[in-house]
Amino acid sequence: MTSFYCFRSNKAKxxxxxCQPVIGLCIILSLALAGCHKTTDEAAxxxxxxxVQLQKREYREAIRFYSEALEKKPDFADAYNNRGLARxxxxxxxxxxxxxxxxxxxxxxxxxxYLNRAEVLLETGDAAGSLADLQRIGNEYNDSTFxxxxxxxxxxxxxxxxxxxxxxxxxxxxxxxxxxALTNRGxxxxxxxxxxxxxxxxxxxxxxxxxQDAALNNQSLLLAQExxxxxxxxxxxxxxxxxxxxxxxxxxxxxxxxxxxxPAEALPLVNESLRLDGSNAWAHRTRGIxxxxxxxxxxxLNEFQQAEKLDASVEALYYYLGTAEWxxxxxxxxxxxxxxxxxxxxxxxxxxxxxxxHGR
Numbered sequence: 001m002t003s004f005y006c007f008r009s010n011k012a013k014x015x016x017x018x019c020q021p022v023i024g025l026c027i028i029l030s031l032a033l034a035g036c037h038k039t040t041d042e043a044a045x046x047x048x049x050x051x052v053q054l055q056k057r058e059y060r061e062a063i064r065f066y067s068e069a070l071e072k073k074p075d076f077a078d079a080y081n082n083r084g085l086a087r088x089x090x091x092x093x094x095x096x097x098x099x100x101x102x103x104x105x106x107x108x109x110x111x112x113x114y115l116n117r118a119e120v121l122l123e124t125g126d127a128a129g130s131l132a133d134l135q136r137i138g139n140e141y142n143d144s145t146f147x148x149x150x151x152x153x154x155x156x157x158x159x160x161x162x163x164x165x166x167x168x169x170x171x172x173x174x175x176x177x178x179x180x181a182l183t184n185r186g187x188x189x190x191x192x193x194x195x196x197x198x199x200x201x202x203x204x205x206x207x208x209x210x211x212q213d214a215a216l217n218n219q220s221l222l223l224a225q226e227x228x229x230x231x232x233x234x235x236x237x238x239x240x241x242x243x244x245x246x247x248x249x250x251x252x253x254x255x256x257x258x259x260x261x262x263p264a265e266a267l268p269l270v271n272e273s274l275r276l277d278g279s280n281a282w283a284h285r286t287r288g289i290x291x292x293x294x295x296x297x298x299x300x301l302n303e304f305q306q307a308e309k310l311d312a313s314v315e316a317l318y319y320y321l322g323t324a325e326w327x328x329x330x331x332x333x334x335x336x337x338x339x340x341x342x343x344x345x346x347x348x349x350x351x352x353x354x355x356x357x358h359g360r
Contacts (some may be wrong), residue, residue: 043073050082059090077107081116088120096120111137119150127157145175153184164188179205183215190221198222213242217249220256229259247276251283258289266290281311288320297328317341319348326356 050065066083070076084099100117103110118133131154134147141147152167168185171178186201199222205215216239223232233256239249254270257263267290273283288303301324307314308321318341326334335357341349 040073043069043076043079046072047076047079047082050079050086054082054086054089057089059086062086063090075106077103077110077113080106081110081113084113084116084120088116093120093124097124111140115141115147115150118154122150122154122157127154130154131158143174145171145178145181148174149178149181149184152181152188156184156188161188161192177208179209179212179215182208183212183218186215187218190218195222195225211238211242213239213246213249216242217246217252220252224252224256224259229256232256233260245272245276247273247280247283250276251280251286254283255286255289258286258293263290263293279310281307281314281317284310285314285317285320288324292320292324292327295327297324300324301328313344316346316348318344318346319352322349322352326352331356 046065046069050062050069053059053062053065063083063086066079066086069079070083073079080099080103084096084103087099088096097117097120100113100120103113104117107113114133114137118130121127121130121133131151134151134154137147138151148167148171152164152171155161155164155167165185165188168181168188171181172185175181182201182205186198186205189195189198189201198218202215202219202222205212206219209215216235220232220235220239223229223235233253236249236253236256240246240253243249250269250273254266254273257266257269266286270283270286270290273280274287277283284303284307288300288307291297291300291303301321304317304321304324307317318337322334322337322341325331325337335353338349338353338357342353
């Protein structure tokens with residue numbers, strides 16, 4: 001099996017200000033500014049012009065207008081929030097975090113800015129910081145299905161799976177047709193090998209939105225787990241049609257192609273996946289499988305060792321690691337790797353150890 005992917009929705013309803021959600025983040029669309037003097041009026045005009053450009057996905061222009069608004073009114077919390085969103089969508093995570101923080105400094109009760117900052121912190125690997133922001137606004141947003149979904153995603157990153165499931169359950173209690181929550185809860189069930197529950201959530205997600213790319217990808221993993229590689233391939237290809245450069249999807253397709261004995265097609269995909277995200281242990285495992293199939297045990301071993309450094313919980317990793325050691329001629333290390341896998345519940349590693357490692 002290979003890596004699954006949690007979805008980021010473009011649906012949300014959050015905040016006391018009037019908001020338009022964009023990929024999970026909140027943009028302030030209108031604002032009643034206190035005071036009637038010229039500088040405040042000019043700031044409002046630049047702010048509204050920035051909103052128009054943001055809606056048109058003209059992010060650099062939006063940033064320019066929000067910056068003009070902030071020159072006129074330096075404590076304009078809503079402009080910081082929206083400029084942060086424009087920067088985020090323009091792939092400037094550092095700038096987005098700085099702007100959300102300035103928005104919160106200008107207005108410590110700005111719930112949408114906390115939610116936006118939590119989103120970026122989660123995307124940049126600071127799950128603890130994300131949780132702190134989400135907890136700060138918990139009382140205000142407790143009945144928001146979007147908030148509960150993002151809270152669950154954060155708990156997943158923190159490996160607090162019971163809290164994650166509780167938050168996904170709450171999100172779906174609030175809105176049973178929340179496709180994002182269904183997709184991500186399905187991914188959680190999959191990671192815990194609760195395949196029937198995962199299948200149910202993903203089927204409902206795809207019924208609600210047949211083009212939901214993360215659900216399509218995760219459905220391919222369920223089918224692969226059942227050994228239905230050709231059918232699984234059709235689902236991940238549909239996911240890639242929606243997001244051609246998503247590194248998890250590229251890796252998953254490469255894995256399926258290897259299982260279908262199409263290694264020449266698989267290698268460029270897994271290489272591209274690792275170029276886009278070199279920290280994906282699953283992709284290193286996939287490239288290791290490729291090298292094993294090519295009888296290049298040394299290169300395979302390097303990939304499996306890198307995967308182990310990144311995430312030792314990757315499925316069947318020690319089976320493959322031991323196999324690479326065995327084929328490279330080091331039977332002692334092979335048996336040690338299979339033994340580590342056996343202790344971790346890797347049934348394939350356990351089988352290999354029983355077959356090859358008597359007395360080792």
